[in-house]
Amino acid sequence: MAHSLDDLHAVVTGGGSGIGAAIAQALVDAGARVTLMGRDSAKLEAHRTALGASHAVHCATVDVTHPDAVDDAFASACDALGPVDVLVNNAGQAQAAPFAKTDLALWQRMLEVNLTGVFLCTQAALPSMIERGFGRVVNVASTAGQIGYPYVTAYCAAKHGVIGLTKALALETATTGVTVNAVCPGYTETPLLQTSLDQVVAKTGRSATEARTALQRANPQRRFITPDEVAHAVLWLVMPESASVTGQSISISGGEVM
Incomplete structure (x- = not known):
């Protein structure tokens, strides 16, 4: 699949760290021009440097919950690297x-960041995709969008919403050359996971090792997912050869969701 995304422009929201950073790396390695979007400009610029492809990587600072900011960020991306062919809603x-x-x-915050942000960014990118007859939208949801977890009701509701949006939009765009899919990682080794582990330690008095073991029990493989594993699934979904795959919510969870 080397360089099979040549001449395509991909936008990755939340692209400065964690899963988003891994996805951006995979897309660059496959030949895509990539716009990194996120709230922290320093993280975005640091990752652009790490990618080692500054001529083909653009950064746009944006809060995906603000409609005007989203419009400005996508206008900047298109000015820099051309129309958007691939959108990965990861923020x-x-x-x-x-x-x-x-x-x-x-x-409201969980809905705004996790669901409304997907809505706004997709609305910004989708019309041009439909007009040109090709596009790939991949929403980074979560196993929390497929099953329930205690103590994260708002987050689960938002991620279930992302999966519902994915299915409905896939049907709406089925004859346009655009596909819309979701990937649903389980607990993944990211800074976000470390924050959750720190909360478990603080609230329960467990050790860091005990907290990790408790969360890993949810995965039948008894481990956390890696960002690169999620990125690999996203890369497959955005390939031109994946045109028949749409409306899917792919669980990347070691068998937690079947």
Whole structure:
């Protein structure tokens, strides 16, 4: 699959670290021009340097929950690298709280970042894809969008929404040359996971090792997923040869969801 994405422009939201950074690396290695989007400009620039392909990588600082900012970021991306062929909606945030202590602010924040951000970015990129008769949209959801987890009600609701959006939009675009899919990682070795582990340690008094072991039990392989494993699945979905795959929510979880 070397350089099979030549001449394609891919946007990765949340592209400065974790899963997004791994996806960006995979896309660059496959020949794509890549725009990294995220809120932290320093992280974006650092990853652009790490990619070693500054001539084909653009950075756009954006909060995906703000419509005007999203429009400006995509205009910047198109000016820099041309029309968007591939959109990976990876930006997200997780925050835990018992349902009784989930206030409206937390509820709305989880929906805005994890679901509304997907909606806004897809609306910004999709019309041009349809006009040109080719496009790939991949939404990074979660196993939390396929099953339920305690203490993350708002996050689960948002990720279930992402999967519903994926299915509906896949049907709406089925004859246009655009595919819309989701990948659903289980617990993945990222800074976001470390934050969750720190919360478990702080709230339960468990050791860091005990906290890791407890979360790994959810995975039948008894391990965490790696960002590169998620990136590999995304890369497959955006290939021109994957044109018949649309409306799918692919679990990357070591068998946790079957």
